[in-house]
Amino acid sequence: MTRPVPKDWILGISPYVPGKSAADDGRPLVKLSANENPLGSSPLARAAFVAAAADLATYPDPSATALRKAIAAAHDLDPARVIYGTGSDELLHIAASAYAGPGDEILYVRYGFAVYDIAARRVGATPVIAPDADFATDVDALLACVTERTKVVFLANPNNPTGTMTSREDIARLHAGLRPDILFVLDQAYAEYLDAGEDDGGLELARSAPNVLVTRTFSKIFGLAAERIGWGYASAEVIDALHRIRAPFNVTTVGQAAAIAATADSEWVEQSRVHNRQWREWLASEIAALANHGLRAVPSKANFLLVLFDGALTAEAAMKGLWDEGFATRWLPGQGLPNGLRITIGTEAQMRAVAAKLRAMAEAA
Numbered sequence: 001m002t003r004p005v006p007k008d009w010i011l012g013i014s015p016y017v018p019g020k021s022a023a024d025d026g027r028p029l030v031k032l033s034a035n036e037n038p039l040g041s042s043p044l045a046r047a048a049f050v051a052a053a054a055d056l057a058t059y060p061d062p063s064a065t066a067l068r069k070a071i072a073a074a075h076d077l078d079p080a081r082v083i084y085g086t087g088s089d090e091l092l093h094i095a096a097s098a099y100a101g102p103g104d105e106i107l108y109v110r111y112g113f114a115v116y117d118i119a120a121r122r123v124g125a126t127p128v129i130a131p132d133a134d135f136a137t138d139v140d141a142l143l144a145c146v147t148e149r150t151k152v153v154f155l156a157n158p159n160n161p162t163g164t165m166t167s168r169e170d171i172a173r174l175h176a177g178l179r180p181d182i183l184f185v186l187d188q189a190y191a192e193y194l195d196a197g198e199d200d201g202g203l204e205l206a207r208s209a210p211n212v213l214v215t216r217t218f219s220k221i222f223g224l225a226a227e228r229i230g231w232g233y234a235s236a237e238v239i240d241a242l243h244r245i246r247a248p249f250n251v252t253t254v255g256q257a258a259a260i261a262a263t264a265d266s267e268w269v270e271q272s273r274v275h276n277r278q279w280r281e282w283l284a285s286e287i288a289a290l291a292n293h294g295l296r297a298v299p300s301k302a303n304f305l306l307v308l309f310d311g312a313l314t315a316e317a318a319m320k321g322l323w324d325e326g327f328a329t330r331w332l333p334g335q336g337l338p339n340g341l342r343i344t345i346g347t348e349a350q351m352r353a354v355a356a357k358l359r360a361m362a363e364a365a
């Protein structure tokens with residue numbers, strides 16, 4: 001060898017593609033491509049962020065003690081078993097690293113979150129993809145893909161990019177069907193968007209089961225994506241393993257302060273949830289009215305809709321047409337959905353403009 005050669009499993013990774021914020025010619029666009037909160041962030045979180053910026057010379061609290069306490073109090077959890085990450089992405093990666101390696105398998109459903117494939121390959125494990133059921137999770141198909149080499153199962157609920165929700169009963173059935181030595185990572189990045197009674201029971205499972213890790217994020221409803229903060233809950237043993245390999249000082253001082261304030265601002269979360277439900281349902285009904293043009297929205301419980309284009313108007317043409325109106329959406333050919341466009345729920349004005357453009361394009365195609 002005349003030069004360093006990356007591991008072959010590293011070269012097998014297709015890098016994560018972030019949501020666009022500009023058209024191909026560089027024009028800036030309104031981002032409906034990354035599932036951010038269109039209302040911004042809680043004013044209390046912004047104020048806490050600014051106050052914490054007074055001290056930038058000191059390393060952050062390495063144990064995130066106040067943040068863990070705030071999260072534990074909000075969800076009735078043991079603060080010692082709350083872990084925090086540079087986004088929940090870090091937690092997904094370290095879960096894969098701690099429990100799988102070359103020769104092992106990491107299982108998830110087709111049209112699952114794009115990071116699972118990267119997290120699996122990064123540690124040299126083999127990604128195994130279970131068939132979906134009309135874009136939703138098929139618990140029996142997932143269980144049928146478990147082998148003696150399976151070490152980690154990833155499931156996002158609600159799922160991204162489909163928005164589909166796996167019921168509490170199905171989550172319990174999936175967990176019950178997994179061997180106890182398999183780590184079940186339940187990624188609840190959109191859990192705060194659910195209505196009362198729609199909870200999938202994940203935190204309850206993580207309280208008692210030794211093999212369940214639930215992850216959450218401050219990037220979505222809390223509107224703190226710029227700060228990169230996620231958290232997780234699992235057994236003391238799992239948390240101990242993850243702490244060994246998380247980056248030291250992995251959540252910034254201002255990020256910790258903002259997240260603590262955001263956790264306390266339940267009014268902000270409620271307002272964001274209500275806004276999202278209203279305009280998600282509105283956009284879904286607008287798409288349903290275009291069914292005769294081949295458009296269909298997959299039923300969503302999250303802050304976005306996956307719209308499928310199976311008529312004369314293609315997803316690619318729709319994405320480009322929306323650029324002309326100033327909107328970036330997420331076209332998904334790299335995730336096996338060349339006919340799919342994921343559209344984040346934005347403000348009322350944004351949703352009305354997107355729906356009008358989609359209608360005009362569909363009728364003209």
Ligand SMILES: *Cc1c(COP(=O)(O)O)cnc(C)c1O
Nearest residue numbers: 087088089113156160189217219
């Ligand atoms: C957005 C998202 C995340 C989280 O991202 P972080 O910003 O890293 O916390 C995790 N899982 C899913 C399914 C997501 O859509």
